[in-house]
Amino acid sequence: MMQRRHFLKTTVSTAAAASLAACGGGSADANDEVARQEAERRRVPTPAPTPAPTAAPTAAPTPAPTSSPTASPTPAPTSAPTPAPTHAPTPAPTPAPTHAPTAAPTPAPTPAPTPAPSASTYTTNFTGTESSLSEGGAWTLGGTTGLKWSNVQKANGRAYGTQSVHSGPPYDDSLAHLSGFPANQSAQGVIFESNASGSIEIELLLRFKITANSARGYEIDLVRGGGNIHVVRWNGPVNDYTDLSGAVTTNVRFNDGDVWYAEMVNNVITVKCNGQVVWQSDRTGDAILWRDGNPGIGFYADTAMGTPSPADSFGLKSFTAQAL
Secondary structure, X not given: OHHHHHHHHHHHHXXXXXXXXXXXXXXXXHHHHHHHHHHHHHHOOOOOOOOOOOOOOOOOOOXXXXXXXXXXXXXXXXXXXXXXXXXXXXXXXXXXXXXXXOOOOOOOOOOOOOOOOOOOEEEEOOOOOEOOOOOOOOOEEOOOOOOOOEOEEEEOOXXXXXXXXXXXXXXXXXXXXXXXXXXXXXXXXXXXXXXXXXXXXXXXXXXXXXXXXXXXXXXXXXXXXXXXXXXXXXXXXOOOEEEXXXXXXXXXXXXXXXXXXXXXXXXXXXXXXXXXXXXXXXXXXXXXXXXXXXXXXXXXXXXXXXXXXXXXXXXXXXXXXXXX
């Protein structure tokens, strides 16, 4: 636009000067004036075209301030791990005071059987009534335990047999023995007798042992009808026995109150009546020798000499067993 205006002005001024010259209408001064103005005009610099506004150079995006390379975070000074506070050693827990063990309550004493046995002696007067002698479980019986024989009973201060009367065999004597005695032992019985007759017997037992279908040990057989005694070894099975003495009649008495005593010490059997020796023998050399067992009692009756008197007419009124 500025260039076009400059062109028009130049054209008009030239044309006016030419017109004035052609008409002779202009003076030299006038011409000079025109020329001067023309010269001044020419001196006026043609303004340079206004350049299209140059967009200010787009400033390069100011880089985000480059932080100096991120220094690795200065590690917090690693302080040496604070040691766990050292506690004084925990004292072992003080044990609960040890109390003396509480003594188990003392059980009420079990009444001892009547009569009460001791470690070395057993005595009974057969008080009370028992169809099978027990006295608190003290006795082992021929019928209950042995099965092939019969039991002993007691009544009115007497002990006697329960065996049914017959002519043997079988020899199913009424048997009972104690327990817990050593091999050296004695058995003593006091006879009761009330009009006894016939073949009826009382027996003192030594080293005797009854188990099912077996009865073994030594018997001192007081035979009322024969007026004698026999010392017999029982070998176990029913009807199996050995007569060691044969019939012995020296110092033999079967009256009410007579005291019969038998012992076995170091395999020597001794029998006494009222303190007098009736028979004695050392059985060490026997082919069968019973070395253990217990003292006891027994009874037997048969019809070999006719019908015997009742069982309670001939028996024991007291009994004592001792360890020797």
